[in-house]
Every structure is written in C-alpha cells, then in structure tokens.
Amino acid sequence: MKISNIKIIEDNEKFVICTGDKKTGSHPKIYLNLQGEDSSIECYYCGKTFIHKSKYKKK
Ligand SMILES: [Zn+2]
Numbered sequence: 338m339k340i341s342n343i344k345i346i347e348d349n350e351k352f353v354i355c356t357g358d359k360k361t362g363s364h365p366k367i368y369l370n371l372q373g374e375d376s377s378i379e380c381y382y383c384g385k386t387f388i389h390k391s392k393y394k395k396k
Pocket residue numbers: 355356357364380381382383384385
C-alpha cells in the first residue's frame with residue numbers, strides 16, 4: 338500500500354476521472370463517484386485515493 342498515492346480534490350467535486358499515471362501505468366478511463374462515499378474513494382484499478390480537501394485537512 339502506497340500511502341503517498343493520494344490526490345486531493347476540491348470539496349465540490351462530485352466525481353473524479355482516473356486513467357492512472359506514470360508511476361502506476363495507465364488504465365481504462367473510469368469515473369469514480371464521490372457522492373454517498375465518505376469524502377474519499379479509491380480507484381480500483383491503480384489504488385490511488387481521491388479525498389476531499391476539507392476531510393484531508395482534518396486529519
Ligand atoms: Zn486509477
């Protein structure tokens with residue numbers, strides 16, 4: 338588990354698009370829906386975690 342593989346996003350973002358990156362390699366474009374999630378979601382292809390800015394600061 339790479340703890341550093343976190344992407345901070347704006348609080349008003351309702352979904353994110355992930356296609357991988359240079360480190361993990363690219364994967365098919367997917368949409369990850371943050372609505373109903375606990376302000377964070379993990380990409381099931383590359384394991385990158387997207388987290389809302391406000392939640393990240395609280396930690
Ligand atoms: Zn991904």
